Amino acid sequence: MDKRQQGKRTSKDLQLDHFRTDDRNKKLTTNQGLKMAEDEHSLTAGDRGPTLMEDFHFREKMTHFDHERIPERVVHARGFGMHGEFEAYESMEDYTKAAFLSEKGKKTPVFARISTVVGQRGSTDIPRDVRGFAVKFYTDEGNYDLVGNNMPIFFIQDGIKFPDLVHAIKPEPHNEIPQATGAHDTFWDFVANNQETANQVMWLMSPRALPRSYSMMEGFSINTFRFVNAKGEARFVRFHWKPVLGVHSFEWDEAQKVTGNDPDFNRRELWTNIEMGNYPEWELGVQMIEEKDEFNFDFDILDATKFWPEEEIPVKIIGKMTLNRNVDNFFAETEQAAFHPGHVVPGIDFSNDPLLQARLFSYTDTQLIRLGGPNFHELPINRPVCPFHNNQRDGYGRQTINVGNVSYHKNSLADNTPSPASEEEGGYVHYQEKVEGRKVRARSDSFKDHFSQARMFWNSLADFEKMHIIEAFSFEIGKVKNQNVRQQVIDMFANVDRDMAMAVAKNINANPPKGNHVQYDKKSPAVSMADTVRKPQTRRAGIIVGEGFDGNGLGDVLDKLKEAGITADFISERQGTIKGQDGYKAEANQTFTTTNAVLYDGLIIAGGTGENAMKFKMNASEFINDTFKHYKTVGVTEGGKELFAQSMAQEGPGVIMAGARGDFGKALVESFARYKHYERKF
Numbered sequence: 001m002d003k004r005q006q007g008k009r010t011s012k013d014l015q016l017d018h019f020r021t022d023d024r025n026k027k028l029t030t031n032q033g034l035k036m037a038e039d040e041h042s043l044t045a046g047d048r049g050p051t052l053m054e055d056f057h058f059r060e061k062m063t064h065f066d067h068e069r070i071p072e073r074v075v076h077a078r079g080f081g082m083h084g085e086f087e088a089y090e091s092m093e094d095y096t097k098a099a100f101l102s103e104k105g106k107k108t109p110v111f112a113r114i115s116t117v118v119g120q121r122g123s124t125d126i127p128r129d130v131r132g133f134a135v136k137f138y139t140d141e142g143n144y145d146l147v148g149n150n151m152p153i154f155f156i157q158d159g160i161k162f163p164d165l166v167h168a169i170k171p172e173p174h175n176e177i178p179q180a181t182g183a184h185d186t187f188w189d190f191v192a193n194n195q196e197t198a199n200q201v202m203w204l205m206s207p208r209a210l211p212r213s214y215s216m217m218e219g220f221s222i223n224t225f226r227f228v229n230a231k232g233e234a235r236f237v238r239f240h241w242k243p244v245l246g247v248h249s250f251e252w253d254e255a256q257k258v259t260g261n262d263p264d265f266n267r268r269e270l271w272t273n274i275e276m277g278n279y280p281e282w283e284l285g286v287q288m289i290e291e292k293d294e295f296n297f298d299f300d301i302l303d304a305t306k307f308w309p310e311e312e313i314p315v316k317i318i319g320k321m322t323l324n325r326n327v328d329n330f331f332a333e334t335e336q337a338a339f340h341p342g343h344v345v346p347g348i349d350f351s352n353d354p355l356l357q358a359r360l361f362s363y364t365d366t367q368l369i370r371l372g373g374p375n376f377h378e379l380p381i382n383r384p385v386c387p388f389h390n391n392q393r394d395g396y397g398r399q400t401i402n403v404g405n406v407s408y409h410k411n412s413l414a415d416n417t418p419s420p421a422s423e424e425e426g427g428y429v430h431y432q433e434k435v436e437g438r439k440v441r442a443r444s445d446s447f448k449d450h451f452s453q454a455r456m457f458w459n460s461l462a463d464f465e466k467m468h469i470i471e472a473f474s475f476e477i478g479k480v481k482n483q484n485v486r487q488q489v490i491d492m493f494a495n496v497d498r499d500m501a502m503a504v505a506k507n508i509n510a511n512p513p514k515g516n517h518v519q520y521d522k523k524s525p526a527v528s529m530a531d532t533v534r535k536p537q538t539r540r541a542g543i544i545v546g547e548g549f550d551g552n553g554l555g556d557v558l559d560k561l562k563e564a565g566i567t568a569d570f571i572s573e574r575q576g577t578i579k580g581q582d583g584y585k586a587e588a589n590q591t592f593t594t595t596n597a598v599l600y601d602g603l604i605i606a607g608g609t610g611e612n613a614m615k616f617k618m619n620a621s622e623f624i625n626d627t628f629k630h631y632k633t634v635g636v637t638e639g640g641k642e643l644f645a646q647s648m649a650q651e652g653p654g655v656i657m658a659g660a661r662g663d664f665g666k667a668l669v670e671s672f673a674r675y676k677h678y679e680r681k682f
């Protein structure tokens with residue numbers, strides 16, 4: 001509790017105090033509070049005899065252990081949660097009566113959980129996958145959950161297809177292979193037979209599917225919601241989270257190696273940065289469409305497989321979220337957090353987006369099995385910070401002790417309380433949208449263009465992103481065994497871009513695609529990562545040092561990196577003090593085996609050697625080659641030039657040679673801020 005300072009704490013944090021327990025320096029007891037004199041031996045009849053039935057301590061301890069696991073989430077099983085705060089930049093009263101957006105500077109506690117979708121709870125942080133981006137706002141008017149993803153669109157248009165999609169992308173049911181990836185027959189079979197997936201699949205093949213950090217990815221509501229103001233006027237709205245550090249991603253080769261070296265990379269990175277006070281931040285933006293303009297676009301604004309181009313519908317930035325506190329207990333907080341897009345507050349309402357409508361059913365339903373009954377709202381992490389009163393009672397694990405004999409409405413015994421609140425008193429009133437129609441199982445024709453926007457995405461990308469997509473398709477479809485499915489996918493994506501499909505067909509030895517792409521020339525530059533924000537903060541440098549390294553050449557590099565917020569590890573063949581020339585010393589905290597080049601945003605080569613000179617060279621070369629291949633910074637001091645020359649790397653963009661460009665440290669910081677040097681050609 002030491003890190004929590006009175007005064008800076010949110011209402012949620014203070015509420016959680018009632019549930020926190022610190023077991024340090026306490027006597028061990030049973031769950032009934034009985035102090036136990038022994039905890040290492042079962043109660044037995046004689047020291048070699050059978051265990052006795054009356055050993056309540058053994059039974060309690062073992063029974064609790066036997067029941068420790070709950071089902072993991074059916075999707076988004078692997079996630080990472082953090083506490084923080086949201087601050088509104090201005091009053092949004094003209095658009096919504098939501099109190100947490102009503103005043104400039106108003107702060108609201110939040111809990112965010114970022115997740116992968118497909119992999120199981122124990123899988124990796126860095127598969128090619130969509131990331132979930134769920135935020136619970138503990139507002140004065142009740143919990144508001146913004147449950148989004150890191151891409152602005154989804155695979156399907158109607159939620160009734162969600163079980164099919166998830167069955168297809170999860171490991172195949174007969175052998176539960178492969179884990180955390182869509183690179184297998186059933187997923188691509190689903191894609192080819194459900195062509196509404198085209199747009200989302202293009203995004204999934206792009207670098208967006210491999211975020212370098214959770215703090216370097218966007219978040220989107222995807223679904224269309226409504227803002228409603230106090231006058232009852234409504235607008236359609238979609239939400240965006242824009243990371244302050246910009247959008248940055250791994251290469252696929254890099255991601256696979258990160259998985260091997262540190263499958264917890266993304267969560268470890270955020271945990272560590274939060275502990276160090278480098279808090280991840282995102283600005284919240286909204287795109288709004290007037291009701292009268294509902295049909296003024298060449299896509300349907302209720303279709304979750306379409307993004308709203310930012311150039312046509314600008315994003316208004318309305319606040320900032322800062323995540324500034326790690327959880328005390330992963331299970332109690334992150335695992336038990338229950339999000340739901342239907343947790344809304346007055347001023348936020350739904351649209352008829354058929355994907356959203358299905359979600360409004362699914363989330364409560366899934367919590368009932370996962371969290372074991374209808375009282376999951378009482379779990380500390382899920383409790384609103386405002387009071388809640390109704391006539392619901394009982395159920396597994398009920399904690400609230402409702403006093404009195406009335407648990408029904410209407411009543412006279414308790415004077416008709418708890419009573420509904422009027423709209424003026426903050427009561428939620430659903431937007432009175434007029435609806436009429438025949439009951440049909442059908443989809444509007446306005447949902448049927450599956451390729452124009454997928455092509456718009458392709459048209460808007462930089463060369464490095466297009467190359468990434470071709471390589472991703474080649475990997476993923478290259479893993480598909482069924483030739484028919486492979487060909488169907490190639491033919492399908494020729495609708496997006498014929499040359500792209502041709503290139504993939506060549507790589508996987510499929511037939512050239514039939515047909516040509518749709519004629520759609522519009523672009524939306526905002527969907528490309530090319531012009532993103534580039535900052536040095538939270539970047540990681542590895543400095544290779546061997547015995548006799550060039551300490552002089554490093555000069556003030558360490559200070560410059562630190563000033564810029566870049567952390568550095570010294571890497572050598574062993575941990576401990578490494579002696580350089582001219583009396584310099586470095587404390588190597590990592591070795592070629594405890595770490596790997598892919599875990600850094602760039603390397604600095606300070607030269608030197610090891611006990612086995614050949615092995616040192618081979619290790620250093622491998623580190624340099626990977627860093628260079630993944631377009632990252634390679635800095636070389638005078639004494640590091642020999643090691644650099646022995647690698648496959650070459651001078652060029654992002655390779656900073658000491659002495660060549662004035663201030664070495666400054667040039668390195670700029671290069672780390674830039675991160676990837678895609679101008680580098682192979």
Ligand code: HDE
Pocket residue numbers: 073074075076079113114115131132133134147148149154158159160162220221222223304337338339355356358359362363364366367
């Ligand atoms: Fe979810 N989704 N989803 N989803 N989703 C779940 O709820 C579902 C969809 C998203 O960190 C489940 O508590 C359906 C879109 C996130 O705990 C489940 C459909 C988007 C999380 C569920 C979708 C999301 C979930 C599983 C199609 C982005 C993790 C566990 C109609 C806008 C929340 C759970 C967390 C989790 C259903 C589609 C985001 C089964 C039926 C689109 C971030 O209820």
